[in-house]
Amino acid sequence: xxxxxxxxxxxxxxxxxxxxxxxxxxxxxxxxxxxxxxxxxxxxxxxxxxxxxxxxxxxxxxxxxxxxxxxxxxxxxxxxxxxxxxxxxxxxxxxxxxxxxxxxxxxxxxxx
Amino acid sequence: xxxxxxxxxxxxxxxxxxxxxxxxxxxxxxxxxxxxxxxxxxxxxxxxxxxxxxxxxxxxxxxxxxxxxxxxxxxxxxxxxxxxxxxxxxxxxxxxxxxxxxxxxxxxxxxxxx
Numbered sequence: 001x002x003x004x005x006x007x008x009x010x011x012x013x014x015x016x017x018x019x020x021x022x023x024x025x026x027x028x029x030x031x032x033x034x035x036x037x038x039x040x041x042x043x044x045x046x047x048x049x050x051x052x053x054x055x056x057x058x059x060x061x062x063x064x065x066x067x068x069x070x071x072x073x074x075x076x077x078x079x080x081x082x083x084x085x086x087x088x089x090x091x092x093x094x095x096x097x098x099x100x101x102x103x104x105x106x107x108x109x110x111x112x
Numbered sequence: 113x114x115x116x117x118x119x120x121x122x123x124x125x126x127x128x129x130x131x132x133x134x135x136x137x138x139x140x141x142x143x144x145x146x147x148x149x150x151x152x153x154x155x156x157x158x159x160x161x162x163x164x165x166x167x168x169x170x171x172x173x174x175x176x177x178x179x180x181x182x183x184x185x186x187x188x189x190x191x192x193x194x195x196x197x198x199x200x201x202x203x204x205x206x207x208x209x210x211x212x213x214x215x216x217x218x219x220x221x222x223x224x225x226x
Contacts, residue, residue, distance in 0.1 A: 042217035
């Protein structure tokens, strides 16, 4: 089973600061998704990256897929309290199964 | 355009009872997945179903757990003779056939076994 390690595990920052969350694996994924989960809710899909080296931007969020498709990063510019939540990366193993392998999660708290 | 609907949101069962968790996928989605999130742990894949077929159940415990996605109606995750260790949040996700790698999650069912 492939594993996805996220770092940092916890992050508490002030409003307006920038941050980067990392998602690393020793294995290759067909695609990788980033989700945000709030307490008591299900994960909400933010983005899917498919091509090695791909960069996608979603307002203040920038997602990058590593060239070798083993790692990914999420960069948030000028964080806001509304960005608070649990950020999860999830890799698709490929093949017929379509199951996602979820990362260990990064809990972000943005203080006003 | 309703999202993935799960019910109930909260379920309390006594040890030994049965738990039935329901999931209605998004309109047009024919692929359903169940994941479990244990306290202090990440989301773990349980089972992947298409209409009337179990495609991958490699994450399902060998005993007491079963899942179905009938031709008509919601997908059901069934846990027989629940034990305290089954207490967790159970999430259903669905994806369309043209983009199976993108999963949209429901709000989850929080099962508490007392």
